[in-house]
Amino acid sequence: MEEAAAPWHQFILDYINSPDFLWEGGAILVVLLVSFILAQVLKRTVYKRLGKLPSTWISQSLVPAFTALTMPAAYVLICAMVKGNIINRGIEDVLLTPASSLAVGWFLVVMVNRMTNEPFWQKLLGTIVIIITLLSISGLLDPTTRALDGINFPLGTLNITLLGIIKGLFMLLFLIWMSIRLSGAAESQMHKMPNITPSMEVLFAKVLKVILISLSILIGLQSVGIQLSSLTVLGGAIGLGLGFGLQKVISNLISGVILLLDKSIKPGDVISIENTYGWINKLSARYVSVITRDGRETLIPNENLITNYVENWSFSDTKVRLRAPIGVSYDTDVRKAIDLCIQAAKNCGRVLNNPEPKCPVKGFGDNSVDLELRFWIADPANGVTNIKSIVYLQIWDLFQEHGVEIPYPQRDIHIKNSPPPDLPKELLDSEDKGR
Structure with a gap:
């Protein structure tokens, strides 16, 4: 040594x-x-x-x-x-x-x-x-490079070296990283353009990202030395296997493109699907991000938005009509109660004056005269339950102030007097002896 x-x-x-x-x-x-x-x-x-x-x-x-x-x-x-x-x-x-x-x-x-x-x-x-x-x-860099270049992997007519695989992987990672960064930069620039809608912005970003990543993969394969013409049969078999294995994923991808093309939903829309209500935060390749009123972010697969019933509260117009059922006592002046309900709705800042609030009589119930206050708002994304609560509180205050009674369920029991039943003679005799 x-x-x-x-x-x-x-x-x-x-x-x-x-x-x-x-x-x-x-x-x-x-x-x-x-x-x-x-x-x-x-x-x-x-x-x-x-x-x-x-x-x-x-x-x-x-x-x-x-x-x-x-x-x-x-x-x-x-x-x-x-x-x-x-x-x-x-x-x-x-x-x-x-x-x-x-x-x-x-x-x-x-x-x-x-x-x-x-x-x-x-x-x-x-x-x-x-x-x-x-x-x-x-x-030792040159000897190491020659040693890696000497390790071959025959693949049909191709002869791929370990050095070529390493170079190809590095090239592929770099190109994919560049593709993601370029597509992100392009999306940021499009976000600043006022003439491009949010749906078209997401669509362009997705298409650009797919094109750039596809080109990166092709260039990476070429750098390894793989000719694309030799992968026709193998690519077909792999594509068939992926088609069966990733059926749901592909379905969600295609559904996402359809949603972007028909513009049925877009970021900022307020939607309701099954038990989920909220506004759309992001359209992704596989899912749609919806933020609920609780602040929770729900990821809904794109396929569900295509196949299921979806309520879009801001599809063509952000105005939404809400209903607030109310019951008043039969002893109440119904017309006065109707005026108070309309006044309560107008006192709330989020309630629109055009169309005006209405309060028709829905029917006569067991315990009350059934009214239904109907009013419009233009910002459902800010919440629906909260504005209904504010309107109800306004109605309560006005009813208390003007003496309008809101009844509670009650039942009247009427007992009718009837003659005593006929008793058997033996019982009557026993009563007389007892006296």
């Missing part, structure tokens, strides 16, 4: 005592200093010109990413220029190449952390970058 390490130990000592060490060490320090100064100047210039812009993608994402990458990028570029001059002077390159590799790894790690905010992907990609950097510094 000591004999194997002796040549390396002697090489390090000789190099440290040589002038080349001073040249390279000094060059690295100068490059670090110049890179730091240049990065600071660029950061101040960028923040001065772009950092004060309104809250946009440039000020929130591009400027912080640029400033974070300025230092490693400047170091890589300046180090490459200095390395050429050092080599031209006949100085042995021992430190500059590893320093350049470390700078490139530094740049890639910072870029990965800016690309994603998920800790799992940051750790995974950062570890891969560090491993590649260490292999490059130690001189």
Whole structure:
């Protein structure tokens, strides 16, 4: 062990005592200093010109990413220029190449952390970058690449290598990430356009995302070396199997597209389906997010909205008529009670004056004269039960003030007198003897 390490130990000592060490060490320090100064100047210039812009993608994402990458990028570029001059002077390159590799790894790690905010992907990609950097510094990157390229996986007429699979996976992950980011940026821009409805905005975003991800998969397969024409039969079999296994998922996807095309529901609509009532928060590829009045978010599959009965309270008009049944005593002036009910509805700010509230007589019940107050609101998304409660409280106050009685269930029992029943003669004789 000591004999194997002796040549390396002697090489390090000789190099440290040589002038080349001073040249390279000094060059690295100068490059670090110049890179730091240049990065600071660029950061101040960028923040001065772009950092004060309104809250946009440039000020929130591009400027912080640029400033974070300025230092490693400047170091890589300046180090490459200095390395050429050092080599031209006949100085042995021992430190500059590893320093350049470390700078490139530094740049890639910072870029990965800016690309994603998920800790799992940051750790995974950062570890891969560090491993590649260490292999490059130690001189083992090329032998490792050749070894991976020598591992083959025959697939019919294709000959896929392990290196090609790794490159394809990296390419596929990067392209899918770019597709998701681009579709998200496009959706944000469309959200700012007043001429695009929410339904069309979601539809365009979905179509764009599907197209970009499909292109990413195709490019990833091509980078591995797989010709698409050779996957015709295999793709058909896989598609058939997926069609049976993912029948519900595909049904929800198609139902989502239909909902967007016919514009029957859109974000912000107030709907009622089965036991769920609330307003639509989001239209997704597989489900619709509905927020109830309790603040709970319910995810309803798109297929249910196609096949089931759905009440859209704001489909063509946001105006909704509500009904509030009321009973008054038979001793009450019914016309006066009707006027008080209408006045109670008009006293509530959310109740519309046009159409005006109405209060017809619905019938004569067992205990009361049955009335039904009908009034309109234009904001069902703000709640229905709460406005009915406010109207009921107004009616209660006015009835108490004007002496209108709200009856409670009651029953009258009438007992009629009848002659005593005929008793048997034996009982009558026994009573006489007892006296």
